[in-house]
Amino acid sequence: MGGRSDGGGDRPWQSYTTVYTNAKAGMDGVDKEKVQRIVYEMSKGSKYFENEQRKEAFIQQKIEHMRALCAKLSPLDISHFQMIADKRISELEATRDLSKIWLHVDMDAFYAAVETLENPSLKGKPLAVGGMSMICTASYEARRFGVRAAMPGFIACKLCPDLIFAPPNFKKYTYYSELTRKVFQKYDPNFIATSLDEAYLNITEVCKERGVRGEEIAEELRTDVYEVTGLTCSAGVAPNRLLAKVCSDINKPNGQFVLPNDRMAVMTFISSLPIRKIGGIGKVTESVLRDVLGIMTCEEMLQKSAFVCALFSHCSTDFFLSVGLGIGKTDTPQGKLRKSMSSERTFSATEDETLLFQRLADIAETLSSDMQKEGLGGRTLTLKVKTASFEVRTRAMSLQRYICSREDILNHATKLLKAELPLSVRLLGLRVSQFNDDRLGHTDRSQKTLMDFVISGDTSRKVTGGNNSLVSEINDNNLMHFCLPAHGDGVGLSNDDLHQYFIPDDSGCPSDSDHLSDLEHKCHTVDNAAAEMHQSTRSLKDEEHATQLAHVTRSHETEHCCSSGQSEANNMGEKENITSLLDDKVVISSCREEKPFWIDDYRCSLCGIELPPSFAEERQEHSDYHLAEMLQKEESMHISGDLMQRQRSIKKARHAKESARKKQKSSPKDGKYLPIDLFFLKGNKNL
Numbered sequence: 001m002g003g004r005s006d007g008g009g010d011r012p013w014q015s016y017t018t019v020y021t022n023a024k025a026g027m028d029g030v031d032k033e034k035v036q037r038i039v040y041e042m043s044k045g046s047k048y049f050e051n052e053q054r055k056e057a058f059i060q061q062k063i064e065h066m067r068a069l070c071a072k073l074s075p076l077d078i079s080h081f082q083m084i085a086d087k088r089i090s091e092l093e094a095t096r097d098l099s100k101i102w103l104h105v106d107m108d109a110f111y112a113a114v115e116t117l118e119n120p121s122l123k124g125k126p127l128a129v130g131g132m133s134m135i136c137t138a139s140y141e142a143r144r145f146g147v148r149a150a151m152p153g154f155i156a157c158k159l160c161p162d163l164i165f166a167p168p169n170f171k172k173y174t175y176y177s178e179l180t181r182k183v184f185q186k187y188d189p190n191f192i193a194t195s196l197d198e199a200y201l202n203i204t205e206v207c208k209e210r211g212v213r214g215e216e217i218a219e220e221l222r223t224d225v226y227e228v229t230g231l232t233c234s235a236g237v238a239p240n241r242l243l244a245k246v247c248s249d250i251n252k253p254n255g256q257f258v259l260p261n262d263r264m265a266v267m268t269f270i271s272s273l274p275i276r277k278i279g280g281i282g283k284v285t286e287s288v289l290r291d292v293l294g295i296m297t298c299e300e301m302l303q304k305s306a307f308v309c310a311l312f313s314h315c316s317t318d319f320f321l322s323v324g325l326g327i328g329k330t331d332t333p334q335g336k337l338r339k340s341m342s343s344e345r346t347f348s349a350t351e352d353e354t355l356l357f358q359r360l361a362d363i364a365e366t367l368s369s370d371m372q373k374e375g376l377g378g379r380t381l382t383l384k385v386k387t388a389s390f391e392v393r394t395r396a397m398s399l400q401r402y403i404c405s406r407e408d409i410l411n412h413a414t415k416l417l418k419a420e421l422p423l424s425v426r427l428l429g430l431r432v433s434q435f436n437d438d439r440l441g442h443t444d445r446s447q448k449t450l451m452d453f454v455i456s457g458d459t460s461r462k463v464t465g466g467n468n469s470l471v472s473e474i475n476d477n478n479l480m481h482f483c484l485p486a487h488g489d490g491v492g493l494s495n496d497d498l499h500q501y502f503i504p505d506d507s508g509c510p511s512d513s514d515h516l517s518d519l520e521h522k523c524h525t526v527d528n529a530a531a532e533m534h535q536s537t538r539s540l541k542d543e544e545h546a547t548q549l550a551h552v553t554r555s556h557e558t559e560h561c562c563s564s565g566q567s568e569a570n571n572m573g574e575k576e577n578i579t580s581l582l583d584d585k586v587v588i589s590s591c592r593e594e595k596p597f598w599i600d601d602y603r604c605s606l607c608g609i610e611l612p613p614s615f616a617e618e619r620q621e622h623s624d625y626h627l628a629e630m631l632q633k634e635e636s637m638h639i640s641g642d643l644m645q646r647q648r649s650i651k652k653a654r655h656a657k658e659s660a661r662k663k664q665k666s667s668p669k670d671g672k673y674l675p676i677d678l679f680f681l682k683g684n685k686n687l
């Protein structure tokens with residue numbers, strides 16, 4: 001396992017690289033091999049272990065395939081791709097913006113620090129927040145033993161026998177998080193919070209106004225945060241968000257690192273930086289880049305740029321080359337770019353339906369309150385279920401109207417969940433998307449609701465518009481069930497997953513899984529396997545089963561902007577030349593009939609809309625849209641059939657009533673026993 005060849009023999013743990021063994025801040029001096037061995041021994045044979053093995057096999061398959069692709073490249077191809085890469089590198093270089101100063105702030109051992117603040121007797125002790133099944137974070141004292149977030153508590157205990165456990169208390173963390181945000185606001189009113197404990201601040205203005213450097217602002221902000229909360233944080237200052245995030249981790253805890261707005265300084269900084277340090281490069285991408293192309297540092301992205309160009313989509317190539325150049329996002333995205341909101345909980349696997357519905361109600365409540373805080377209403381509801389054997393399923397429904405209330409969310413979510421039961425479940429999540437302020441617009445402009453179909457279809461507008469009972473009947477049927485193949489996106493990443501293992505949702509880089517989906521397109525791998533792996537690799541925090549931990553994670557994703565229209569245009573030119581390599585894709589793309597595939601990795605086969613591969617979420621929503629449309633069509637056919645049936649029944653009923661009336665007239669005796677509807681008919685007449 002772990003993608004390395006040195007892992008076999010009598011030390012199999014050496015290659016067992018799960019998230020538990022990946023070093024976090026404060027774990028530098030840890031005996032990695034000891035941790036690996038303990039983690040390996042304690043998880044061997046578990047469902048988690050089996051799942052890791054499946055994932056690993058999947059990665060290996062991808063690696064093999066990419067190696068085969070690489071081997072196909074002739075020297076001529078390579079020099080061709082080198083030309084393309086060089087051109088792209090100079091285009092990207094031209095976009096380098098050194099005029100902004102970004103600060104990334106990240107609280108230190110956040111949950112553990114809050115617990116210690118409220119219970120000073122914990123100070124200086126190895127502390128884990130969580131339980132035997134899973135821990136959310138560990139104090140720096142505990143990290144020295146190799147204990148870290150996402151690790152099952154029982155493994156952590158083995159690593160650190162004196163470990164103290166504190167149950168999580170999300171209310172407290174939210175309270176302190178809000179205090180920190182009040183401080184952030186003073187430095188940048190438009191700061192971007194990516195989780196409870198981290199945020200990006202554009203401090204360009206405040207530096208200018210006060211004639212100070214980023215370093216001083218970082219010092220001041222950290223002091224402010226400490227004074228207001230009693231908690232320490234770490235900061236990174238850099239010309240863009242991608243680098244600021246890397247920098248904030250360098251001097252953790254309670255430290256800061258400043259990267260000057262100078263090209264040479266950036267290039268030197270990036271040259272030896274391991275690729276895994278970059279938000280958006282997780283275990284999968286790291287393994288692929290390392291094992292296929294031998295890329296370990298950011299600088300090597302540029303050295304191997306021809307191969308990067310040959311093997312990855314345009315969007316991923318741009319990302320990788322940008323990483324090699326140390327270029328990241330410098331703009332402040334608009335708040336309206338939020339595409340979805342989600343909430344999920346992990347718990348011990350259970351089949352108990354009462355418990356499951358209770359969990360679902362809690363999640364609906366959290367989600368609803370989050371949505372209401374931002375005044376959002378959404379029209380697609382997605383349920384995510386992780387089964388006891390770590391299989392991840394997503395079920396979505398397209399709704400006719402925007403919903404945000406707990407009742408509405410729960411009502412629809414219940415229907416989705418019921419369809420899955422009986423089932424042993426370890427995680428439930430809900431996501432609402434297609435917001436009323438959906439910027440993509442394609443959904444609002446073109447997504448037909450059932451009502452639209454009824455109105456525009458066989459059934460006449462008059463019938464629908466004028467008959468409320470029919471409308472409500474349709475409302476009850478407005479759910480469009482479809483089983484998404486879930487190529488990577490379920491209920492959306494939780495922030496914590498994101499910032500820890502994949503992308504900070506607004507760092508401007510595609511996620512690890514996006515690169516994987518990139519590979520999927522190039523490596524014809526089975527969709528479901530990919531889905532499972534994406535899901536399980538990304539929800540690392542949930543990988544282990546919190547007892548009754550009820551670990552809430554929320555995801556507030558914003559849109560990732562990728563290559564500009566211009567770069568797409570440029571890429572068009574390149575496409576003709578790379579068909580030889582990408583010919584394979586044609587085979588891959590033959591997805592299930594109802595699912596659009598992406599021509600040239602960009603264009604939807606069904607409607608022609610262009611979405612780059614890294615826009616995994618938009619792509620999923622887009623697939624949802626087509627699936628919904630198809631199902632709506634089917635449904636509307638049923639409905640129109642039903643309507644005809646119904647009209648027939650109405651005619652029949654009228655006919656029956658008429659004859660009853662006639663009967664009544666002809667036999668007054670029967671009048672004593674008027675059917676109730678005739679009574680009303682009669683009554684109305686009298687009015």
Ligand code: DCP
Pocket residue numbers: 024025106107108109110111112135136137138149150197198252253496497499500540541
């Ligand atoms: N968290 C979680 N599950 C994870 C990772 C994190 O529940 N897999 C929670 C607990 C953390 C908080 O999110 O306290 C912030 O995550 P960080 O990655 O920033 O970790 P910490 O703040 O705990 O430590 P650090 O000092 O490394 O930032």
Ligand code: MG
Pocket residue numbers: 106107108109110197
């Ligand atoms: Mg933190």
